[in-house]
Each structure stands twice: as C-alpha cells, then as structure tokens.
Amino acid sequence: MSIPHGLLALLRHGPMYGYQLRAEFEHATGSTWPLNIGQVYSTLTRLERDGLIEPQATDDEGRQRYALTAAGVSTLGEWFAKPVTHADRPRDxxxxxxxxxxxxxxxxxxxxxxxxxxxxxxxxxxxxxxxxxxxxxxxxxxxxxxxxxxxxxxxxxxxxxxxxxxxxxxxxxxxxxxxxxxxxxxxxxxxxxxx
The missing domain is CATH 1.10.287 (Helix Hairpins)
Incomplete structure (x- = not known):
C-alpha cells in the first residue's frame, strides 16, 4: 500500500490534519492496515517537501491542516490511472x-x-x-x-x-x-x- 498516495486520495476530499487523515484512512480500510500517527506526519512532511500538499490555516483547536496542490492532484491522478504490478507488491x-x-x-x-x-x-x-x-x-x-x-x-x-x-x-x-x-x-x- 502506498501511504503517500492514500493520504493524497483522502486530501482530495478537502483539507485535513494528521489525526483526521489517520482516522479516515482506517475507516475506509476497516482498520485492515492501521497507520502509526508518526508515519502519517512523516509522510505529510515528505509530501509537503515534494510540493504535493501545502499547509492551510490551522483550525479552531490549533491543528495544522493540509490541502492538495495542483501537483498533488496530478500525481494522484497518475497513481489511479496506473495499474498495480507484481513488482509493486511486497514479497509473499x-x-x-x-x-x-x-x-x-x-x-x-x-x-x-x-x-x-x-x-x-x-x-x-x-x-x-x-x-x-x-x-x-x-x-x-x-x-x-x-x-x-x-x-x-x-x-x-x-x-x-x-x-x-x-x-x-x-x-x-x-x-x-x-x-x-x-x-x-x-x-x-x-x-x-x-x-
């Protein structure tokens, strides 16, 4: 599972903060692939560094929200359009x-x-x-x-x-x-x- 692409897909719904992304990911997958919150935030940092997301205004509780950039939308579209190959999957x-x-x-x-x-x-x-x-x-x-x-x-x-x-x-x-x-x-x- 590509966690970066999973987070980009969730951000397609609108800006979210880290804990919200984790909860939405686990809800969508039935907690089949639980995410560590540290993993979520480190992935958000890389996505921001790569220009795929950008920070938004914090919410009323001071939580940093993130939104997709045009590059993020494009990257997400490419991911959805590309088939998953056996080389993309972990060893069995x-x-x-x-x-x-x-x-x-x-x-x-x-x-x-x-x-x-x-x-x-x-x-x-x-x-x-x-x-x-x-x-x-x-x-x-x-x-x-x-x-x-x-x-x-x-x-x-x-x-x-x-x-x-x-x-x-x-x-x-x-x-x-x-x-x-x-x-x-x-x-x-x-x-x-x-x-």
Whole structure:
C-alpha cells in the first residue's frame, strides 16, 4: 500500500490534519492496515517537501491542516490511472516459506501446509462473518476491502490445495524412483555381447 498516495486520495476530499487523515484512512480500510500517527506526519512532511500538499490555516483547536496542490492532484491522478504490478507488491512470505520448506531436509511440509490451511480457513470464516453483519459498518470502501480479503483467502486455500497435491506427487515419484548404485562397477561385456 502506498501511504503517500492514500493520504493524497483522502486530501482530495478537502483539507485535513494528521489525526483526521489517520482516522479516515482506517475507516475506509476497516482498520485492515492501521497507520502509526508518526508515519502519517512523516509522510505529510515528505509530501509537503515534494510540493504535493501545502499547509492551510490551522483550525479552531490549533491543528495544522493540509490541502492538495495542483501537483498533488496530478500525481494522484497518475497513481489511479496506473495499474498495480507484481513488482509493486511486497514479497509473499507464505510462498517463500513453502518454497524453502520444500527444499529443507527433515521438515514435514505437509504439516506446514495443513497448519496454514487451518489458519486461512479461520480467517475466511471471520471475514465471512464480518460480511454478513447487518448495517453499513464501513460503507462501500470497507465492503470492497473486505471482499478483496475474502477472495484472497479463498485463492490462498486453492493454492494450498495445489501445493499439497504437488508435494504428494513429488513424494510418490521419489518412492518409485529406482535406487542409484553409485559404487557398483558397470558389468564387463561378455564375448558374445562384444561380437
């Protein structure tokens, strides 16, 4: 998630101060990606330095509000227009974990897959319960985030099924492979074979 772009998107609604931006961000995402307030203010400092936002008059309580500049509006528009690529996403720890586990001797990779499957299934059940709760808890933004999380959990379960199948197939191939005789010398050709 690009926090700078997220803050720019929120400022498109109008000037806001740091704590307000944090609250709006967490409301829109259902607190799925909580922001540290220090992270918000350091990001605001960089956005101001880069000319994407500018300070506004403080509110009645003395809080510094920020607004988008023309450059900020342009940068935000470019971000929304550009697709997210796999290079933009962080590494997938689960994929790396299972790849390494499958090559590490002495591990029960099936157990690792099963442990993950149980955790992912619980997560999917929790997300499904949230989806079924009555009322408009977070509006459309939260609903879209929740759907993404649910669909990602479903895809992860399908991928874990695939991993389990690949592991079983590899184990079966390993059991049926003939043993390699490393120290046995090749048989000498007999006279009849040599003719």
């Amino acid at each position: 720890e689960l994929a790396i974990k299972l790849a390494l586990a499958s090559t590490t001797p002495g591990l029960d990779v099936q157990a690792i897959v099963q442990t993950q499957r149980v955790a992912t299934m619980r997560r999917l059940q929790d997300l499904t319960r949230l989806k079924q709760e009555p009322g408009d808890v977070g509006g459309l933004a939260w609903s879209l985030v929740l759907d993404h999380l649910r669909f990602s959990a479903e895809a992860e379960l399908r991928w874990l099924d695939h991993c389990e199948g690949a592991l079983l197939k590899a184990a079966s191939a390993e059991r049926t492979r003939p043993p390699v005789l490393e120290d046995a010398a090749a048989p000498e050709p007999t006279e009849e074979r040599a003719r």
